[in-house]
Amino acid sequence: MKLDLLRDMNRERAARRAVILVTDTADGTQRLVREAQAQGDPLAAELLARFRSGKSGVVEADGRSLFLTVQVPPPRLVVIGAVHISQALAPMATLTELDVAIIDPRTAFATPERFPDVPLLALWPDDALTQLPPLDRYTAVAALTHDPKIDDPALIAALRAECFYVGALGSRKTHGKRVERLTVAGLGPEQIARIAAPIGLDIGAVSPAEIAVSVLAQVIASLRQDRRRASA
Template sequence: MTPELLDRLQQARATRRPVALLTRLPDGAQRLYPDEPISIALGDAAEAALRDDRAGPVTLEGETWFIHPQTPPPRLIVVGAVHVAQALVPMAAAVGLAVTIVDPRRAFATEERFAADATLVTDWPDDALAALKPDSRTAIVTLTHDPKLDDPALDTAIRSDAFYIGALGSRRTHAKRVDRLSEAGHGPEAIARIHAPVGLDIGAVTAPEIALSIIAQVVAARRGKLDGGRLA
């Protein structure tokens, strides 16, 4: 690996930008996707490796390449240190998501309630998300039912590249939320990114069941298996 390529790779890691290191076998020539021009077929293979977080060889057009995705850890930002969040955090950790709980209510956001499975942030949601900088490897879920907390988070979320955005609440609650976000200047296409009511429709009632429905929808979105909020 050349010093110049190593430097670009380290810059991508520092900024949480997903890239794929492509090494041609057996001569060792290397490319960094998507920064350098490559064939359409190789680009498709690199994109699939990034989506699936899976390294491996591929033979295309008579050449064999080893594709090594360089992806930052996927994150789940949860706004609201509520009962559903307590059930959601260990499930998210189990599927490999790094979890951050955002809640300025310090009585809720405590280490006793969330053990070591989540990072706790007690800033207001808009300030917290501005610092966390949601990207294409980030899912965001709001759970508070309080517009003073949920709306600023959603305002930031739908301006970001987050791969998943969900909000707890009934359809009636979400209709009012849509009105507020529309008044804040967001268009229908942006607001439609929000999955609400949050989670897959599995008839969930209890906090653990709701958490299960949420994590299933997040995983489906991450793996490209959601179509209009439904499993593809």
């Protein structure tokens, strides 16, 4: 691989941007395709499927054999609220190889003692999100505080960034009021409809740990959805 291509791939990895290195197996020529450019590429259909699946492999195009090296950002979970559910959710999510970060401006909850092994930002979401890599479609956001002043800014940012999963704690009545607020904030019906609310799969969860299991299961299902469809 040429040094400039390697440098570009490393730069895109650091910025959490997906790329595919296209290599002609006959003559070794290579080019780099960024996800934002894939739609207009001659290999658009194959590239888009590979971005969804995250899998590298060989394809045939115009009589040529091409190897597609897929580089996508590692999935991550940003949890809004240093609550009991988060205490159970964070270690479980880490075990599934999700990068986890916790955001909560309430310093009585956001303490290293309660969250010893994950990045913890005791800031309001608007400020905290500027200190993390930008939200993207490889990020899940779970809003768990039940406080609109904390949850709503994170939900708005997540929906505008097209995060692959956006969930919020609360009853259907609570969510109805949330829909009204987000509509006033300028979000459209299709965007708001992407929020998983009440959050988590319906497994009859009662305790914070059980709710955490239901949330993590829903996050994983959302993460794998496109990849299952791409490999079907």
